[in-house]
Amino acid sequence: MTTFIARRILFALVLLAAVSLFTYLLFALLPTDPAALTCGKNCKPELIAANRVRLGYDKPIYEQYWQFIKGIFAGRTYGSGDIAFTCPAPSLGYSFNQHECVSTLIGKTFPVTAFLSLGAFVLWMLLGVGTGTFAALHRGKWQDRLTSVVTSIGVSLPTFYVGLLVLFSVVIWLQWLPFPHYASPTENFHDFLAAMILPWITLAVLSAASYTRLTRNGVLEAMNEDFVRFGVAKGLKNRTVIRRYVLRAALIPIVTIAGLDFAALLGGAIVTESVFSLPGMGRLAIRSVTDSDLPVLVGTTLVAAVFIVMANTIVDIVYGVLDPRVRVK
């Protein structure tokens, strides 16, 4: 098991290196001059040239990449003398648009996205697995049919639509909540909840619907397993059979998908963050695209990729823990 985990982690590191290279190269190949983007339209050519040297864009591409990687581990200093400034490790570059180190920008926005993702994740897993199990246990009855209708609606609603619908009905029409204005949970927990509850619901609706279906099918499939019948034939209580036999079997594939879905959210819930004006990583990424803020774009893409790779590795390891048949001796 230890060698298995070690191998998975090693593989993940190699993958991350490859991802960073490709991300960097991809954005370096864009037909825009990053140095020209560092100041406004009426910029003097001398200033552009100076910025090019300061940010290292005059160097060949492989050296730029090397500086970038070095910066992640050792921090990076731009320019020299009086005008020198440093982005400490892990440095992902410097955004001239926002006059901040990229890592600082991500550091500011990531907690918002993390809280958003975590809350939505918990909500949709509880809802999805709970409703899915409930529907499976009432297979063919009205409870099951109702669930299937509701989930069909749920999976077919796009996030921006649900978001606007929720925003309109709860905030504007019913006026139960003020317009969401993000506050850090340590500063003002009440405001934090008030700002987060609608985005959580919005994000959870779609996933909860598909997880309900996944769970329902998984549970029904598991209930046909011989070992479940054998469990019943042993004289076990229904509750025990469902918990130890049915759900255990049904949830393993769901855990796998859930890990990846959660990781994808951590990279930024672009639509939801935009609808509810949450200052998260999704909005940061969108803004960097519209502003052609290349360093931020590279940084957010890379961070999102790191989450996906990490989640993949964790899911692989967890899968081995959950299913003894996958464990490598």
Next chain:
Amino acid sequence: MEKIPLLSVENLNVEFSTPDGVVHAVNNVSFAVESGKTLGIVGESGSGKSVTASSILKLNSGVTAKTQGAILFNGRDVLGADDKAIRSIRGSEIAMIFQDPLSALNPYYTIGNQIVEAYRVHHRDVKKGAARKIALEMLHRVGIPNPEARIDEYPHQFSGGMRQRIVIATALINSPKLLIADEPTTALDVTVQAQILDLMKDIQKENSMAIILITHDLGVVAETCDDVAVMYGGRIVEKATVNELFLTPTHPYSFGLLGAVRSLDNSARGELQTIAGSPPSLLHLPSGCSFLPRCGYAQQNLAQCSSVVPELGKVSPTESFSACHLRTEALISLKMKEIA
């Protein structure tokens, strides 16, 4: 005086509602099993034998299944029992093992965990450590080599035969009075089959347990059973002792089944006989005898055979019961002609 049977099933009917209509899986099935005896239930796939067996433990899915009739176990009404009562019978007095040992064990828990669980569900006051000792003894009894080392392994680490032994150990951990074995050896190699059957017989002798053996393998029946019920189209068409069934079968379907077995007698003729046609759909059972479309003896009696469902009746001079309109003497003379 006639012995009171351990289990008696009377006029059992099981129906399943499906989107295509009502499936009559079991129709008016009656049989009894005595302690220490083995009853074989034989039939093709879809003849209702597994559903009959599942009914004894009320394992048929409750939403779509409708069960009527009476099942008495040790004088207790099984079909009328509530959840709690049936749970106290399941696994403790009546145990059941299934066809595929590969899928009968929960892949996510160690075998020890599963045997201990089966024991403690009926012995709540016994501590885990003590139950583990009992499980070890049982694993030893069913022939798992070095059980101390293997009790904490997972099902997938065992071979098919070993897994069926583990399944048997799990099923028999509470010394049930009746074991229902649904095709216990079908998924196993022939040599392993014999070992598993021997093991079941040995344990049966030790505690005079009754066995209901469901199979489509007449060789297995000949080796292990005392009595046999042959099922066709959800009905019992012949009920006899093993000797009678093999020596003097009384139902045309039984003729066919026996003809399809390779033995020293008929292998000389080179080809195995088959029964032409296929079993009836339980969704649309024919109005008369359900075997009629495949029966080679019905021409003389077509009117009755095609309109009246034959009842299971005693066939003299044998002790067998057969559900056929044709008298046995007539059948036998027809069969003799055929062989000659």
